[in-house]
Amino acid sequence: xxxxxxxxxxxxxxxxxxxxxxxxxxxxxxxxxxxxxxxxxxxxxxxxxxxxxxxxxxxxxxxxxxxxxxxxxxxxxxxxxxxxxxxxxxxxxxxxxxxxxxxxxxxxxxxxxxxxxxxxxxxxxxxxxxxxxxxxxxxxxxxxxxxxxxxxxxxxxxxxxxxxxxxxxxxxxxxxxxxxxxxxxxxxxxxxxxxxxxxxxxxxxxxxxxxxxxxxxxxxxxxxxxxxxxxxxxxxxxxxxxxxxxxxxxxxxxxxxxxxxxxxxxxxxxxxxxxxxxxxxxxxxxxxxxxxxxxxxxxxxxxxxxxxxxxxxxxxxxxxxxxxxxxxxxxxxxxxxxxxxxxxxxxxxxxxxxxxxxxxxxxxxxxxxxxxxxxxxxxxxxxxxxxxxxxxxxxxxxxxxxxxxxxxxxxxxxxxxxxxxxxxxxxx
Amino acid sequence: xxxxxxxxxxxxxxxxxxxxxxxxxxxxxxxxxxxxxxxxxxxxxxxxxxxxxxxxxxxxxxxxxxxxxxxxxxxxxxxxxxxxxxxxxxxxxxxxxxxxxxxxxxxxxxxxxxxxxxxxxxxxxxxxxxxxxxxxxxxxxxxxxxxxxxxxxxxxxxxxxxxxxxxxxxxxxxxxxxxxxxxxxxxxxxxxxxxxxxxxxxxxxxxxxxxxxxxxxxxxxxxxxxxxxxxxxxxxxxxxxxxxxxxxxxxxxxxxxxxxxxxxxxxxxxxxxxxxxxxxxxxxxxxxxxxxxxxxxxxxxxxxxxxxxxxxxxxxxxxxxxxxxxxxxxxxxxxxxxxxx
Numbered sequence: 001x002x003x004x005x006x007x008x009x010x011x012x013x014x015x016x017x018x019x020x021x022x023x024x025x026x027x028x029x030x031x032x033x034x035x036x037x038x039x040x041x042x043x044x045x046x047x048x049x050x051x052x053x054x055x056x057x058x059x060x061x062x063x064x065x066x067x068x069x070x071x072x073x074x075x076x077x078x079x080x081x082x083x084x085x086x087x088x089x090x091x092x093x094x095x096x097x098x099x100x101x102x103x104x105x106x107x108x109x110x111x112x113x114x115x116x117x118x119x120x121x122x123x124x125x126x127x128x129x130x131x132x133x134x135x136x137x138x139x140x141x142x143x144x145x146x147x148x149x150x151x152x153x154x155x156x157x158x159x160x161x162x163x164x165x166x167x168x169x170x171x172x173x174x175x176x177x178x179x180x181x182x183x184x185x186x187x188x189x190x191x192x193x194x195x196x197x198x199x200x201x202x203x204x205x206x207x208x209x210x211x212x213x214x215x216x217x218x219x220x221x222x223x224x225x226x227x228x229x230x231x232x233x234x235x236x237x238x239x240x241x242x243x244x245x246x247x248x249x250x251x252x253x254x255x256x257x258x259x260x261x262x263x264x265x266x267x268x269x270x271x272x273x274x275x276x277x278x279x280x281x282x283x284x285x286x287x288x289x290x291x292x293x294x295x296x297x298x299x300x301x302x303x304x305x306x307x308x309x310x311x312x313x314x315x316x317x318x319x320x321x322x323x324x325x326x327x328x329x330x331x332x333x334x335x336x337x338x339x340x341x342x343x344x345x346x347x348x349x350x351x352x353x354x355x356x357x358x359x360x361x362x363x364x365x366x367x368x369x370x371x372x373x374x375x376x377x378x379x380x381x382x383x384x385x386x387x388x389x390x391x392x393x394x395x396x397x398x399x400x401x402x403x404x405x406x407x408x409x410x411x412x413x414x415x416x417x418x419x420x421x422x423x424x425x426x427x428x
Numbered sequence: 429x430x431x432x433x434x435x436x437x438x439x440x441x442x443x444x445x446x447x448x449x450x451x452x453x454x455x456x457x458x459x460x461x462x463x464x465x466x467x468x469x470x471x472x473x474x475x476x477x478x479x480x481x482x483x484x485x486x487x488x489x490x491x492x493x494x495x496x497x498x499x500x501x502x503x504x505x506x507x508x509x510x511x512x513x514x515x516x517x518x519x520x521x522x523x524x525x526x527x528x529x530x531x532x533x534x535x536x537x538x539x540x541x542x543x544x545x546x547x548x549x550x551x552x553x554x555x556x557x558x559x560x561x562x563x564x565x566x567x568x569x570x571x572x573x574x575x576x577x578x579x580x581x582x583x584x585x586x587x588x589x590x591x592x593x594x595x596x597x598x599x600x601x602x603x604x605x606x607x608x609x610x611x612x613x614x615x616x617x618x619x620x621x622x623x624x625x626x627x628x629x630x631x632x633x634x635x636x637x638x639x640x641x642x643x644x645x646x647x648x649x650x651x652x653x654x655x656x657x658x659x660x661x662x663x664x665x666x667x668x669x670x671x672x673x674x675x676x677x678x679x680x681x682x683x684x685x686x687x688x689x690x691x692x693x694x695x696x697x698x699x700x701x702x703x704x705x706x707x708x709x710x711x712x713x714x715x716x717x718x719x720x721x722x723x724x725x726x727x728x729x730x731x732x733x734x735x736x737x738x739x740x741x742x743x744x745x746x747x748x749x750x751x752x753x754x755x756x757x758x759x760x761x762x763x764x765x766x767x768x769x
Contacts (some may be wrong), residue, residue, distance in 0.1 A: 199651040202565040202588030202627055207652075272566035316544055316574075318564035320587070 008048025056088025056376030068097025103145035237290020309397020327397035595628035
C-alpha cells in the first residue's frame, strides 16, 4: 500500500518541522517528505489541504480495564476510542485484575490488542508482586515479555527501603520506573483537594503535601540510586516547581500531567459533581496555572489522558463513594489544542507534549514523521468544531466532564503503520 | 458554565452539577431541604415564623394538626441516630403524616447502586418525603437528584456537609433569646472540621447577618481556609469567648483521639472545654447551646450544661417545631397555599 498525504500542514516537533507539504508512505513507513521517492505511484491519495498532519499521539496512561474489569471497558472498545481520538500508541498501567505482574498478563494484553483496531498497546509491569508493595516483581521476565517500564500505579510501597531496592533493581535492567507522587498516609481517605471547596462541602481532603512530600522522597531516591524515574500525574504547582529544580540540578527525571488538570480545578467539584472525582484531585487555579507553566517550559514533558472508563453505576453514588477517574482518550487532543488556542504554548510544543515528549520518556522511536519511521500519523481538521455530546463517543466509559464542551479541531484520519484505522465521517 | 441540560443529558450526567435552584419548585416553593446554602434570609425567616406557630401546638394537650394528613414520611437513616430520628418522627406525626422508620447500616450499601436500588424500592411504596441521614457528604443531594418528581428530600445530616434543620432550630433558639442577629457575636467551639452542624450553622448565621461568627479550636479540628466560610478562627478559647452573646459547643467524637487530632479528652477539656470560669468571659447574658448529645467533662462541664445559661433542652423542644415547619412548607405547601386563598 502506497499512500500519498497531499498538501497538509505537517507539524513534527521531533524534526522542528511545520510546513505545508506532501508526505509519502510505503510499507507501513514514512518514506519521504516533499518529493516522492523514485517510482512512487500512490494507491491512495488523501487530500490534506487545510488539515494538520501530526505524528500519532502517544498516551502514557490509559486504563483499558482488561483483564478483570470488562464490565467497564475492553481493550477492543478503548483502542477504538483511542484511534478516534488520534492516539496510535498507548501505555496501560499495571493495575488490572489481576495486576500485570507476570509475563502471561502482558501476553494477554498484547494478544487482545493485536486482535483490535491497530492502536499499539504497551503495558507497564507491576513494580511489586501483586502491586502489594511488599516484594519485588520479576522485572526481567516482565521486560522480556514486553513491559516498557515498571509502575506501582496508585498503590503504596511498604517502605522507602523497599522502594529504593525496587529502583535499583529496575535500573539494573535498564527499566524506567513510572511512579505516582502520592504519600498515602497524608492522602488518607481524602477524595478532593484539601482546600476551599472541601471545606465548604465537608468532603475529606487530600493536602498538597501528599504530593510534595512524596516527590521529596522520590527525587531523593532518584539522586541516590541513579534510577530513571518518570513522575506520573503531577497535580500541584509546588510539585511542578520541585521537579523543575531537580531537573536543573541535573537529575534524570521526567514528568507528565493529565490534560484535565490543565483545565479543571477544585471549583468543578462544586455541587458534588462526581464526574470531577479524580485522583490526584483537581486543585486550585494557582495549581492549574503552575502546571500550565511547567508544561510550557518543558519541565513537564508529556500530557497524558489518564483515561479511566467506568460503567454508569461507578458514578451513581454519593461523591465520596464514587470511583475516581474520567474517560479521556477522546479529549486528549482537543484539550491540548485548546492550550494552543489559549496561548499557553505554541502548536509545535503542544504537539511535542503528546508525541515526541512521551515517546522519549518511553525511549521509543515514535512520535515523529521522519522518513524511515513507522507511519503512525493523524490528520486534523483545525476548523471543524467538535462537540463530543453531539457526536459518536467510542469509549465504553461515558464518564467525562467534557462531553458538553465545544472544541475546535477534529481528527479526520488516524493511521497506524500506514493503515487507516479511523476515519471520521463527514459532517451530517 | 455548562449549557442548560436536556433530559437526555441529565440522564447521561447523573452526578453533574445541580442548579442552585434545586431546592425549590419552579414556583419558588421549598421542594427539598438539602443545605442552608442557597436559601434567602427571607426563606429562613419564613421557616422560623412558621415554627413559631407550631410551638403553641406542641404545648397543647391535643398536639396534632392535620397539615400532612394522608402523606407518608419515611425516615431513611443510613447512620444510627435515635434522637434526631425521634424528633423527625414526632414532627411528622404531629402533622398527622404516616411515618415509617427504616434504618439501614451503611455497610450493606457500600456500593452506590444498592443505595439507588434501595431508594427506588422504597419510592415504589408511594412515599411523599424521605428524611435522610447518611455518612457520606453529598448523599442528600445524590438522593434528591434521583427521586421521582413528587418526592421531597429532607436532609437530616450528610457526612460532614450539612444538617440544615439543626441549624434552623439553633437559629430559632437564638432568635427567641436574642432577637436581632446583626448585633450578635456567636462562637462555635470544638470540632469544626468534622461537623455538618457547624457548616450549616455558619451559613445560617451569616445569611441572617450575624455581627460576628467565631470558631474556636485547635488547628487539627479547623478545616483548611475556614475563614472563607465567613468566620474568625481562634485557637485560644479565652480570647475567642470574649464578649460573645452565644456559645455553641460541638460534640467531640471519641475517635478523634485515635486519628492523632488530639492527645486526649482530658487535654481537650482543659483547653477547650466550657466551664463556668470561661463562660464568665462571654457577655453577661450569653446563652450556651449544644446540638447534643453532650459529652459532659469533655466539651462541656455539667454545671454549665445544667446551668441557668444553658438552652440545650429548649433546642430539643424547638427542634420539633422547626421540623414541623420545614415539613409543612415542603409537603404541605399546597395545603398552606389552599388555606391562604
